[in-house]
Every structure is written in C-alpha cells, then in structure tokens.
Amino acid sequence: MSIKGDLAMARVMSHCGGSPAAGLRFAAGAVVRDPGSLEPYQLLAEIREQYPDTGADRVGLAGLLTDAYLARLAGDMDAAATALAWVTGYRPDVPWADAPWFDDDLVAGLSPTGMGDAAIAVADAGQPLDGEKLTPWFRAIEAVCAREPVPEQMARMAIMLRFAGRIDESFALCDRADAIEPLMITSVVRGATHRHLGDGTATRRCYERALELDPGNWSLYLDLADLAAAEDDFTGAAQLTARGLEHEPDEPALRAAAAAYRARATGSGEAFDLFLTLAAAVEHTGYRKVLVGHALATPNLTTERLAAGRAFL
Structure with missing residues (x-):
C-alpha cells in the first residue's frame, strides 16, 4: 500500500469504520513509508484530538508518534524528542528524525537533560542502530552540547554515540565532559566503550x-570484580565483591557474585551452596548464567552440587 492508501484507510477507519485506533495505526504506517512527510503527523493529531480515548494505541507506535508531534506543537521540545527517541530505538531501521517538525526550532528548545533522556531512550532498546538514519540526532547532540554543555548529560549522549558505532565521537564527547568536570558516570561510559572494543586493561x-x-558505589566494585573474573583472577574478584558488600550488603547480584567468586577462588563447597541460595534473586538472566558458569568450575564439587548448579542454566 502507498502512503496515500495508508492515509485514505486511516480516514476511513477513523471516521466511517468506527475504529480510530485502526486509523491511528494506518496513519503511523504512512509515517513509516515517508518519515519526511508532515501530512501523516497532522492526521495522527487530528484523530487523537477527535477521539482522545483510543485505548492501547496510547502506548504503541502510533501513540508515541502522536505524542511526539503534539508535544512539538505544544512547544515541549524535550517531550517531543524523547517520544520520538523511543520510537527510534524500537524501529531504528526508519529515519524517524527526518520528520519535518524535528527542526532547528526543536533543537533550539531542547534542554541538555531532554537530549540526554532521548539519547538513552534510543540506546536502551538494544537494537542495532544505523548511524546514517540518526544523522539529525547527531546534529542535535552537537548543538545542545555547544550551547549548554552539562557533563552528566554529555556522558549519557556518549552512550548513544557508542551504540550507533560512533566510537571516536563517543570518546571525544567524554573528553569534553571531563574537561568541564570529571564525573563517575563519564568514566563508566568511557570504560563501557573500551569494554565494547575488547580492551580489558583500559576498561x-x-x-x-x-x-x-x-x-561508595557498590556497582563499580562489581564491575571490576567481573573484569577480574573474566581474566581468571577469582581471588581478586572475591576481594572486590567483599569490598562492595561493605557499602551495599543487601544487593542480590553483588551477594550472589561474591559467593560465586569466593567458591571459585577457594574451592569452598559452602560458598557454592550459598551461591545456589542467592542465584535465583539475580534478576538479569544472562548475568546469572555467567555467575553459574564461574561457580560450576569450582574444583571438586560433588555430583549433587553440580546438578543443582546446572539447573540454573
């Protein structure tokens, strides 16, 4: 179907077919076909204003696109950018920022926090990003940072640059942020980029x-412990998690990691048993499996303990 067909169906479904939600979906489809066209956005806004109670479409693709455009019309540039950023992260194959309303006026009204929120929204979806389709976002980052450089938000923007494959630009933005004020988050972002590149020493x-x-940041002790474990230094990993527990003794992931690394470092069956009691509380499945893998390599485990550990895989 063409963009004209999508728009026609959107009008029919909204006004004659009794399904404004379906109308919104067709209008959103028109945006996908031609992100640089204003008419689909105008129709999204028209349907929303005529039928404000459209149920689930408030949180779907059509809902986010409508929210973004209406926020832009209302002059809330941060909300407009963030809503479009969530769509961008969800469907990075579409150049959403080609929207005619994603213009110089929007960028001029975009705060550092708003740009930082938008950058994280793009990156958080975890989808592979196409740098060419993100060019307007890169221009917005540069404009906001030149106008009002805020180190914490610059570090957040650098995360998006890394996910988009702009490694040099990500490092450069971290350097600019550090030149203003060195912050923990900037060092973490830079470290994560080095980790992405496979450079454990720099990380x-x-x-x-x-x-x-x-x-006092317990998660940094855990990050360093995980790096030590990746290099088979389980004694160092156990020591680092123990130091982290001094700051946050009740954190489930830290407690589980401490037990796993202590078991691996010392061969302690009791530490392995403690890990088994703590593993279920580790919310991130992938990380839990990494810890299980380390713990299962503890020397001289009984058959029963091995079976209990493998049950988590």
Missing part, C-alpha cells in the same frame, strides 16, 4: 578512576 583503568570519583 579496568576507567572503572578504577570512576571508583576514585565515587568510592
């Missing part, structure tokens, strides 16, 4: 710097 150096800036 560890960045996390250690982050810990200097925020010595």
